[in-house]
Amino acid sequence: MYMSGVGTPVPFEVVGGRAGRARPLAVDCAALPGGDQAGMQNRHTQDEYDKYIMILSEGDLLTSLSPFIIHRELLSAVGEVQLVKKLRNGTILAAVSNFRQSDGVLKHKKFDSIQVTVAPHNTLHFCKGVILSRELSVCTDEEILENLASQRVTSVKCIVSKRNGKIVATNSYILTFRKDHIPEKIKAGYLSLKVRQWIPNSMRSYQCQRFGHMFMNCTYDPIFLSCGKDTYGKVECSLPPHCVNCG
Known part of the structure; x- marks a missing residue:
């Protein structure tokens, strides 16, 4: 019954x-x-696939193939993919839409009689997020990484701050995921932690006062922070305030 x-x-x-x-x-x-736990695990695995795949050959032989041949090879192997782009060095970047296509492209080793090497992209599959937890303060970064590795976490770094001249660890952690997007939450033991997008500090050179690079890589002349004009060896500036980045 x-x-x-x-x-x-x-x-x-x-x-x-x-x-x-x-x-x-x-x-x-x-x-x-x-x-069926095995079935659930299989579905979980199929949801996590390499979306961006690099296709390259020795001697830049792929550069001799026309777009029609490349498209026909991918179409016959896995069907229509989201994106195909030939980079400057002759490497082909393909973006797939599901696990089946990813697995099929990674197993495709020949394009029109040309032997190719197929591998996931080195950087596009990684993203960073931030979690906040007071309970994790008793754990080392290595212990957290070991226990979160099954959730495709590849590195853990505790955010530190300077207080009264001393470096102090905070309750925030930067996680690097082997994914093209951060998850909404992760499980850390019995904890369910929300993951926020990590926004890095902007780079700025305090020699030229411009953004996008650091002081050690700056090739511009030094200017005053207050007026945005060249220092010309002067120690102080009496000109009106002006931002060099605002024009």
Whole structure:
């Protein structure tokens, strides 16, 4: 007999006759819909695939292939992909839309009789997020990484701050994921932690006061921070304030 209600019906036996109570029987969870743990793990794996794939050959032989041949090879292997782009060095960048296409492209080793090397892109599959947890302050970065590696975390770095001249660890951690997007949450033991997008500090040279590079790589002449004019060896500036980045 089965108990009715919300969700999957659960078999039970009646104890003590018609007016008795219902006692649930032992149920094989793998036999219930969604109870197959191996199937769930397989679906989880298929949701995590290499979206951006590099296709390259020795001697830049791929540069001799026309766009029609390249498209035909990919179409016959995995169907229509999201993006195909030939880079300056002759390498082909392909963006796929699902696990099946990713697996198929990675196994494709020949383009029109040309032997190719196929591998996931080195940087496009990585992103960074920030988590906040006071409970993790008793753990080292190595311990956190070891326990989060199954969630495609490749590095952990605790954010530090300077207080009263001392370097102090905070409750915030920068996580690097082997994904093209950060997850909404992660599981850290019994904790469920929200992941926020990591926004790095902007680079600025305090020699030329411009953004996009650091002082050690600056090739511009030094200018005053206040007026945005060349220093010409002067120590102080009496000109009106002006931002060099605002024009």
